[in-house]
Amino acid sequence: xxxxxxxxxxxxxxxxxxxxxxxxxxxxxxxxxxxxxxxxxxxxxxxxxxxxxxxxxxxxxxxxxxxxxxxxxxxxxxxxxxxxxxxxxxxxxxxxxxxxxxxxxxxxxxxxxxxxx
Numbered sequence: 253x254x255x256x257x258x259x260x261x262x263x264x265x266x267x268x269x270x271x272x273x274x275x276x277x278x279x280x281x282x283x284x285x286x287x288x289x290x291x292x293x294x295x296x297x298x299x300x301x302x303x304x305x306x307x308x309x310x311x312x313x314x315x316x317x318x319x320x321x322x323x324x325x326x327x328x329x330x331x332x333x334x335x336x337x338x339x340x341x342x343x344x345x346x347x348x349x350x351x352x353x354x355x356x357x358x359x360x361x362x363x364x365x366x367x368x369x
Contacts, residue, residue, distance in 0.1 A: 268340060292326065
């Protein structure tokens with residue numbers, strides 16, 4: 253007996269044009285989410301959920317991915333059973349010119365020279 257075909261798994265994403273600057277900034281205020289964005293930018297390619305270097309549980313990281321996705325910063329999609337994450341660099345650059353680049357550069361500087369240390 254043949255197995256019924258199932259629809260491919262998909263993830264809903266907002267149009268970047270529907271995302272406000274306030275929503276993007278609120279998403280990026282959290283250091284874990286900034287780390288995710290910085291790691292994606294540094295990789296220059298998509299990354300699976302389990303490959304990020306962050307000190308939070310998987311369920312907490314899932315929450316952070318959801319916030320980033322809803323703010324239009326990342327695109328998530330499945331390759332088999334693996335959920336992949338890609339930075340929406342071109343779309344964000346068109347909507348908020350220079351914001352993502354400035355954030356990644358500032359985050360890298362802060363990592364090298366933390367305030368108050």
